[in-house]
Amino acid sequence: MKTLRLTCNSIDKNINTTNVFLGGSVSSYDSERVLEFDNELGTGTITGIHLEGGLSFMQYNVLFNEAFKIVTDPSPSKPIYFMYCLEGTIQQSFGGSTSLTMLDEFQTAILGGAGDANEIVFPGQQQVKLCVIRVIDDTAIQDTETLRQQMYSLFSKGQEEPLNYFGTYNLRIGEQLAQIGKINQKGIVKKLLVEGILNLTLAMEIQHLQSDIEDEQNPTGSLTKYELNSIKTISRDIEKHPEVQYSIKSICVDCGISASKLQEGFKLLHGTTVSDFIRNERLNTAERLISTTDMNISEIVYTVGLSSRSYFSKIFKRRYKVSPKMYQDNKKAEPQVA
Structure with a gap:
């Protein structure tokens, strides 16, 4: 060596x-x-x-x-x-x-x-x-x-x-x-x-x-390295494709791990539940689409995998303190950098 x-x-x-x-x-x-x-x-x-x-x-x-x-x-x-x-x-x-x-x-x-x-x-x-x-x-x-x-x-x-x-x-x-x-x-x-x-x-x-x-935790809790890698993989999949209609059952089948292990892994790696992680990624994608495209709010709602515009408006406003439409209008009003 x-x-x-x-x-x-x-x-x-x-x-x-x-x-x-x-x-x-x-x-x-x-x-x-x-x-x-x-x-x-x-x-x-x-x-x-x-x-x-x-x-x-x-x-x-x-x-x-x-x-x-x-x-x-x-x-x-x-x-x-x-x-x-x-x-x-x-x-x-x-x-x-x-x-x-x-x-x-x-x-x-x-x-x-x-x-x-x-x-x-x-x-x-x-x-x-x-x-x-x-x-x-x-x-x-x-x-x-x-x-x-x-x-x-x-x-x-x-x-x-x-x-x-x-x-x-x-x-x-x-x-x-x-x-x-x-x-x-x-x-x-x-x-x-x-x-x-x-x-x-x-x-x-x-x-x-x-x-x-x-x-005084163990470094991986009760999770194996294989389980951690599986959870990282599904996390990346959710980030890339938040519009997919995920369920705990379907994710467990894809990962080959139990629901309790899945939730434990998301809490360990992301500090949140599976459902909250999916919702956060949908919000991240929606904000990016509002900021960078001409899509209207309804189109964005369905693009990120949601079916209710009112629900989307509620969770969007909770994070960004304004409605999606107002956020979009404010973005359009910002001066464009040449």
């Missing part, structure tokens, strides 16, 4: 060091650095973004031919890492420990904070999409606790040991992080949008892990 060692806080330097090791090419876009490689070691893209306040973001979208280890030891900054696998799995340990813990797909983790080297092992022959939010002390802050110090105090319980929390599965955090790849803006606008997404993700991660610690 090949091992790459990184020993500084600088995103630029770490990307350059990684590039020398992997033999790829690096592109720069303002505060963003993108490394691409495709050779005997594997193929993929590694993106690094430096932000204000001690925050940085790394995303590894990689497929290594053999297991590959990255050891990060930026002492004495004692960074805290929030990690999430959008796809695939990795293994993690501290300071050369032989005990490795797996971070599964859709799973959250908060690690570090005490200066120990962070070791990540990417498996061979597996596509992995790993997101890492790193928090270090902001050197501009002198008289108040930094974000890193506050986070460490929150989770360390007074122990001078690295944080090592592997939380439950949470698809909502994954959906939030996936938004970064959909940003088309450049420059300061992109930087602000990324910073906003990462700050919101941090808040969601902290809240999620606090809930896990308080509830």
